[in-house]
Amino acid sequence: MFKRFSGAADALDMLISRSQPLQRTEQLPTLRGEGRVLAQDIFSPLSLPGFDRAAMDGFAVRSEETKGARPHAPVFLERFEPVRTGMPVPAPYDSVVMLEDSIRRGSVLETTAQLHPFKNVSRIGEDIAAGEKIFSRGHTLRPPDLSLLSALAIEEVEVYQRPKVAIIPTGGELLDIGSRPIQPGEAYEINSIMARLYAQKWGASVHKTDIIPDDEGLIREA
Template sequence: MGRIFKKRTSVDEALRLFLERISTIKKTEEISLETCTGRVLAETVLSERNVPHYRRAAMDGYAVRVSDTMGASPSNPVMLQLSDRVEEGTSTWVHTGAAVPEGADAVVMVEDTITAGNLVEIRAQVYPGRNVGQIGEDIKKGDMIFEEGHFLRPCDVAVLASLGLDRVKVFNKPVVAVIPTGDELISRQEKRDVPPPGMVLETNGLMSSLYVQKWGGVPRYLNIVPDNPDSIKRAIEANLDADMIILSGGTSVGKRDHASEVVAALGELLVHGIGVSPGKPSALGIISNIPVVCLPGYPVAGLVSLYFFVRPGIRKLAAIPEIPEPILKKRLATKISSKIGYVNFVRVVFEGDKVRPLTGNGDRVLTSVAKADGYVLVPENVEGYEEGEEVDVFLIE
């Protein structure tokens, strides 16, 4: 018999207990710039060069000496000789990004000029540095570019490339072992046209693995383990080299639910039974300093645990900075009912400038997530929301 829920822990308390037992990975690796988006820097980056390293034209036009443009205007243009170099009375064509020749201290935009043969008519006065990017204008040698712990985005990678870097040191991604359990599961590799009654294709492990990858981890997607305590124990022990373990299924209180008991026997069961709907049977534990998340077998309940516990767990393991989720303010097209004492995860779809809760919101119906645009979290002390009320909507992706 599986362990009976002795108490229900709030989502916030469960997450606090879980995260305070997780240590950030300190192992690092050097990787190419082409593969470092979404990784976390394991070193502070200082610039060893100026960017740009030369004076460059900021506009298409003519490089000139400022003194040669004094008083120039459309009604009083100045005529300069076109030349390969800039000196008194001469000008040189430059395109955007080109080096500004010696002797020139400004660029006149092409829009303020008229050419005639080997002469250019300057129709605007410029001042020193006009339309010229100076050496080190973007980055100066010795500047601190990014600190250790910076989360790398594509625009950041472009900055690193401008410094002449090819590789950077980053923290290792956490390896997450995903162990699907259940006598009723059939591997997709062994699937038949339609499984026999009482059997289902294994999809929760696949979903968990893909979310692990999306959130910055490396999934180790294992074969199905039967509902047997010894089998589950062996699967866990074989993966204690991972940084996190996810057990999918076997978290409730039935005769075939052994996940929480095995975790308790091998390590410490922190929480079993969480105040979230769907997702109450979720369990959290620690085995040999490795965080373990036990997901309910019902798909939506499992997904809720992935969002609430696996994602923040991966972020702490990988030292990924907290990035606020985009929240939309929308009014309800119909009311939302919820259970007091639980955080309710309610899937919604956009309907014009409103949102409508999806029907068939049970924890067995995964399509209620696939069809949803977002979700509303109803706090544990709130008994739903009325039609027309404004709510916070979190995007599914």
């Protein structure tokens, strides 16, 4: 029936040459997108962080007022605001002095750290700027990608529909697993198990036919 065998490389080349790129797409909720392939570029609708954010626990201060501070010559500040990591840095402050570098004495803050503007501050858009491309078409979505998209309030993604794969096991000596005890010259059909699992792992929707005898006509009909 088979006039010649093809090597693995030739068989792969033949499959690729006869394959057509996927065109059909679908919209999915972002949280169902793991392992799916993006059908379009995704741009951020907003900046992360969306405000000047404290990168440390400490006190928001004006950096210019810390000029000259050093371990044995602290400066004393009357204008400051306690902040926690992740909190907005309120105006008119532009930096954060760490708890380790400061002592609060009532309404006065003693610090030994000279700061430059925006020291210990995550600026607006430092991680991602509004309008920035974050993923390209063809990217396969991973769990951290879905977390990022959720942080950007992107609730849906456009992905390619899953490719459909049909597995046709052939061989007159083959039996479905567990259908009955095998006899000499028979074997359980197991190759489709590996093929199906690999195809599903790579994102395909898989259908397996019944076992087909070694008959060219029946194989073509399947």
